[in-house]
Amino acid sequence: MGTDAGIVIIGAGEAGARAAAALRENNYAGPVTLIGEERHLPYERPPLSKAAMTGADEPTAATIMSEEQLAAHGIRHLSGVMVTEIDRAGHLALLDDGSRIPYSRLLLATGARPRRLTTPGADAASVLYLRTFSDALAMRAYLKPGIRLVVIGGGFIGLEIAASALDRGCSVTVVEMAPRILGRAVPAEVAALVAEAHKAAGVRLITGIGLKGIEAGCVVLADATRLDCDAIIAGVGAIPETGLAGRAGLTIENGIRVDGRLQTDDPDIFAAGDCCAFPHPVFDGRRLRLEAWRNAQDQGNHAARAMLGETAEFDAIPWFWSDQHGQTLQIAGLPDEGDATVTRDLGGATLHFHLKAGRLVGASAFGPIGNVAREIRLAEMLIARRAQPSPDALADPSVKLKSVLAVVPLAA
Structure with a gap:
């Protein structure tokens, strides 16, 4: 060179x-x-x-x-x-x-x-997107007590914004076109727990319906339902x-x-x-x-x-987290790779193990961080080792995941 x-x-x-x-x-x-x-x-x-x-x-x-x-x-x-x-x-x-x-x-x-909305009226200045610190400052200026906010998109960003807006005293409605929130990110059982946490906190969730248009001070759904609002935030992917x-x-x-x-x-x-x-x-x-x-x-x-010349392949296990309403959502690996699921009671949370032909390929949980974080980290290590743990051991909370990990050889 x-x-x-x-x-x-x-x-x-x-x-x-x-x-x-x-x-x-x-x-x-x-x-x-x-x-x-x-x-x-x-x-x-x-x-x-x-x-x-x-x-x-x-x-x-x-x-x-x-x-x-x-x-x-x-x-x-x-x-x-x-x-x-x-x-x-x-x-x-x-x-x-x-x-x-x-x-x-x-x-x-x-x-x-951020992916932009293509719905009629979506180019209005009232539709906000979050990517930069400047975007966050602009959103914060809108999020005041009593403000009626519609969040379009029930993914990570949309739900985090919804939780934050509720903390600031806003009235929040989340609209998700898919049948459920977090459709591409987590299994249905985990998504249901997240949905319940939002509803319990006071967020209105509307799923399975698209948008017809956006008007001044109003989001119009495909079934003609009108959601009056003071601000609109879109979180529909990137x-x-x-x-x-x-x-x-x-x-x-x-x-x-x-x-x-x-x-x-x-x-x-x-x-x-x-x-x-x-x-x-x-x-x-x-x-x-x-x-x-x-x-x-x-x-x-x-x-x-x-x-600098290193030839090793990138093999870090995917890990995602999101904090909402005082609880944590954590995902290790790729749950959508799994063809079977085994659950473990963590006491205050449920850990879902996702297996493919017996091999652990993903893990997901929603609950108090103290219950979730350590177990997800151990699951991540099992995934990295391409482990094929006993489903009975995974399901039994008396069997420590650390002991399961101890008998799994390092991946070649």
Whole structure:
């Protein structure tokens, strides 16, 4: 490759910032440039739908690295800057201010953007979306006691916002077109527990019906039901930011297509986080695109090492969490891979194990964090080892999961 022009990271979110730090932690001494479109230091996104909404004081972004830390790591951070093109032949990142930054290797950590509603009237300014800290501030300004809020979408983001809005004294209705909430994310039994928690707290849930249109101060459902409201928030999924990669001629397949090392078609370009689709070796090479905080962290770390020459495949087990109404929803692995389910009483929560041909492929639970977190972590370790535990042992709360794990050999 000749002289090392350095590593350029496009996207200063969780994956990008973690990769920048990991390069230094792995003793890379060349130039590192971290480029972000937002005029903020790199910050955590999970608090946007939670603490940023509910805190008594005006929120500040939960920064991942301070200016001092960036400087100490020798990371050049460009904020409020957009990369418009990648010149693969010239190994250059072209910026919207006309400047060009050379690279030897490049990481795309461009994340995802909220999916927009296409319902008639949905382009109205009253429909809000959450992705950035600025979005969170705008939403917070609406969420005041007595406000009638309609949340469109019963996924993680929509439900977290609903819970936060209720804490702020709003009247909240959630509309989900699918037959139930969290349809693609968790098993029906777990989704039912989450739904009951929302209803018990005072959230109105409407499922199995779509939208006809959005009018001033009103959401109109497909059956002509009118929901009068003061604010509308849409949480209907996310679309990976692949425009830059596509213009550069990289393969797009539900995200930027990468191999097991997170390397794209171009050997000098890698991708990590919400924007990339990768094969997972634990799930027989199933290609995944994960929108999750820890996945972004893990892939940022892995991409850094891969850009420095490590050949190992990325095999971290997917893990998701969501806090709602004082309880936690946690998921390890891929529950939708399972063909059988075994349940365990945790005392205040139920843990669901999802097996495929006898092998543990997923686990999910909703309840008090003290009951759930440790057991999900042990289940995650069993999934990583491709364990085929006894269903009776999984179901019996007197059999400690740690003892089940102890007899499972490490995966090859």
